[in-house]
Amino acid sequence: MDFEDANLNLLISFNRLSKIGHSPKREITPPVGQSDNLERDTGDMGFPRKMGERKRVAVVTGSNKGLGFAIVRGLCKQFDGDVYLTARNESLGQQAVLDLRKEGLNPRFHQLDVTKPDTIVKLRSFLKDTYGGLDLLVNNAGKMDMELSAANAESLMRTNFTGLCNVSEVLFPLLRPHARVVNVSSLISVVALRKCSSELQQKLTNRNISSEDLKRLMQTFVDCVGTRGGHGWPTGKLTGAYGVSKIGATVMSIIQQRQLLNDTRPDIVVNACCPGYVMTDLTGQKGMKTIDQGAVTPLYLAMLPPNITSPKGELVSEKQIVKWEMTNSKL
Numbered sequence: 001m002d003f004e005d006a007n008l009n010l011l012i013s014f015n016r017l018s019k020i021g022h023s024p025k026r027e028i029t030p031p032v033g034q035s036d037n038l039e040r041d042t043g044d045m046g047f048p049r050k051m052g053e054r055k056r057v058a059v060v061t062g063s064n065k066g067l068g069f070a071i072v073r074g075l076c077k078q079f080d081g082d083v084y085l086t087a088r089n090e091s092l093g094q095q096a097v098l099d100l101r102k103e104g105l106n107p108r109f110h111q112l113d114v115t116k117p118d119t120i121v122k123l124r125s126f127l128k129d130t131y132g133g134l135d136l137l138v139n140n141a142g143k144m145d146m147e148l149s150a151a152n153a154e155s156l157m158r159t160n161f162t163g164l165c166n167v168s169e170v171l172f173p174l175l176r177p178h179a180r181v182v183n184v185s186s187l188i189s190v191v192a193l194r195k196c197s198s199e200l201q202q203k204l205t206n207r208n209i210s211s212e213d214l215k216r217l218m219q220t221f222v223d224c225v226g227t228r229g230g231h232g233w234p235t236g237k238l239t240g241a242y243g244v245s246k247i248g249a250t251v252m253s254i255i256q257q258r259q260l261l262n263d264t265r266p267d268i269v270v271n272a273c274c275p276g277y278v279m280t281d282l283t284g285q286k287g288m289k290t291i292d293q294g295a296v297t298p299l300y301l302a303m304l305p306p307n308i309t310s311p312k313g314e315l316v317s318e319k320q321i322v323k324w325e326m327t328n329s330k331l
Contacts, residue, residue, distance in 0.1 A: 054131050054132045054133070055081050055082060055131060056079070056080060056081030056082070056131075056135040056136075057081050057082045057083075057084065057127065057130075057131040057133075057134060057135055057136075058075055058079050058081060058082070058083045058084065058134075058135060058136035058137075058138070058302070059084045059086060059110075059123070059127070059134065059136070059137050059138070059171070060072050060075070060083070060084065060085060060086065060138040060140055061086050061112060061114055061137075061138065061139055061140050061141040061163075061167060062086070062087070062114070062140045062141025062142060063085045063086055063087065063096070063138075063140060064085060064086075064087035064089070064092045064093045064095070064096040065092075065096065065280075066278070066280035066282065066291055067140060067184070067275055067278055067280055067291055067294050067295060067298070068085075068138075068140040068141070069085070069096055069100075069291065070290075070291035070292045070294065070295035071138055071140060071295045071298050071299060071302070072085045072096075072100065072107050073100060073103070073105065073292070073295070074292070074295050074299040075136070075299065075302065076100065076105035076106065076107055077105070078299065078303055079136065079302070079303070081135060081136075082108055082131075083107050083108065084107070084108045084109065084110050085097055085100070085107045085108070085109050086109070086110050086111065086112035086123070086141075087109075087111065087112070088111070088112070088113040090109075090111045093109045093111065094109055096109075097109045110123055110126060112141075112167075114139075114141045114159060114163030114164070114166065114167050115158050115159055115162075115163050117166055117170075120166055120167055120170045120171070121170060123170075123171070124170050124171055124174060127171070127174055128174060133174050133175065133176040134171055134174040134175055134176065134179060135175075135176055135178070135179050135180070136179060136180050136181075136182075136302055137167070137168070137171055137175070137179070137180075137181045137182070138181075138182045138184070138298060138302060139164045139167055139168065139181070139182070139183045139184060139249075140182075140184045140298070141159060141163055141164075141167075142159060142160045142184060142282070143155070143156060143159045143160065143282065144156075144238075144242050144282040145241070145242065146237035146238060146240075146242070147237075147241075148225060148235060148236075148237065148240040148241055149225065150222070150225045152241055153221065153222045153225040153240070153241040153244075154222050156241045156242055156245045157218055157219075157221075157222050157241070157244075157245050157248070159245075160242070160245035160246060160248070160249060161218055161245045161248035161249060161252070162218075164183060164248075164249055164252065165211070165215070165252060168181070168252075168256060172256075175265065175268050176265065177265045177266045177267055177268070178266070178267045178268070178306050178307075179265075179268045179269075180268075180269050180270075180301065180302050180303075180304055181253075181256065181268070181269070181270040181271075182270075182271060182272075182273060182298050182301045182302050183249050183250075183252065183253045183256075183270070183271070183272045183273070184249070184272075184273060184275060184298060185246045185249040185250045185253070185272040185273060185274060185315060186242075186243075186246045186249075186274050186275075187274040187317055187322065188238055188239060188242065188243045188246055189243060189246035189247045189249065189250045189274075189315070190250075190315070190322060190324070191238075191239050191243060192234045192236075192239040192240075192243025192244055192246065192247050193205070193247055193324070193327075194327050195234035195236065195239050195243075196232060196233060196234060196247075197232030197233075198326070199232060200217075200232045200233065201326045201327070202326060203217060204217070204247060204251055205324060205325050205326050207254065207258070208258075209251065209254075209255065210255070211252065211255050211259075214248060214251050214252060214255065218244070218245075218248045221233050221244050225240075225241065249272055250272045250315050250324065251324075253270050253271060253272035253313060253314075253315070254272075254313045254314075254324070256270040256313070257269070257270040257271070257312050257313025258313060267306060267307050267308075269304055269308065269312050270312070270313060271301045271311050271312065271313065271314050271315075271316050272314070272315045272316070273297045273298050273301055273315070273316045273317065274297070274315065274316070274317040274322070275289070275294035275295065275296075275297055275298060276288060276289045276293070276294050276297070276317070276318070277289060278290070278291055278293070278294030279291070280294075296319075297316055297317065297318060297319055300316075300319050301316060
């Protein structure tokens with residue numbers, strides 16, 4: 001099965017998920033600034049502010065092109081603070097910033113490779129020294145490859161899951177009250193979950209799973225790739241290494257929100273999201289959405305208003321919560 005056929009089958013699955021997997025809920029339209037002028041009065045998004053408080057700041061990982069680029073573009077128009085576009089390659093990142101400035105926007109740039117901890121630490125130091133904290137983190141950096149090999153599984157997991165975990169663990173201490181975190185996942189994680197064994201499904205849908213247990217499960221998958229039978233893990237081209245790495249991203253989002261509920265900093269909200277089938281380099285420029293259309297749900301979650309009760313710790317697609325639960329059905 002080639003890439004296009006594989007995605008056609010998954011799109012059919014996505015249509016079924018949109019009918020049976022979403023929890024009915026009222027769409028919340030986040031407040032939007034009155035203009036695209038970058039220099040606004042502080043607090044125009046409704047977040048409580050204190051006299052003398054430093055300027056708000058947002059960071060989007062993996063954002064020199066594709067979906068991340070569109071998220072930065074949207075945030076420059078909606079977020080009341082500085083927006084940082086990040087990339088592994090500094091020249092590509094700087095060029096992306098120049099492209100957005102030609103549109104009248106004013107993003108900033110900072111180098112970041114989510115697979116290299118030293119670059120994450122440098123970003124943390126910069127944010128702490130310059131802003132004293134962090135108000136919005138979009139973990140967008142990711143990669144896709146359909147080859148189900150041990151080397152490829154390790155590579156995908158290192159970026160899509162471990163990179164997300166490392167960025168979060170280093171930057172979360174900087175999150176200020178009312179911060180928002182968006183982890184870009186995929187509905188393929190739901191498809192992959194349904195192809196896992198019942199035993200694995202039970203573990204992966206346990207709302208009390210620890211981050212340590214999840215990391216061990218992800219490493220177990222990498223270790224068993226290529227072995228006979230798959231040990232209960234999916235073995236499809238997209239539901240295998242890519243799908244399981246996105247299972248990790250979705251479940252880690254649930255864990256992060258649960259942990260933050262006990263944090264002394266109020267109203268920090270974490271959600272995972274599926275942007276949809278977007279035309280990017282990851283999909284070979286095939287898809288149903290432009291990058292700006294794909295950015296709609298990530299931006300919706302990034303701009304959730306203060307003290308919202310839902311969605312929190314959820315997987316969200318098309319601004320709707322997708323159920324994360326065991327099932328006996330096979331897509």
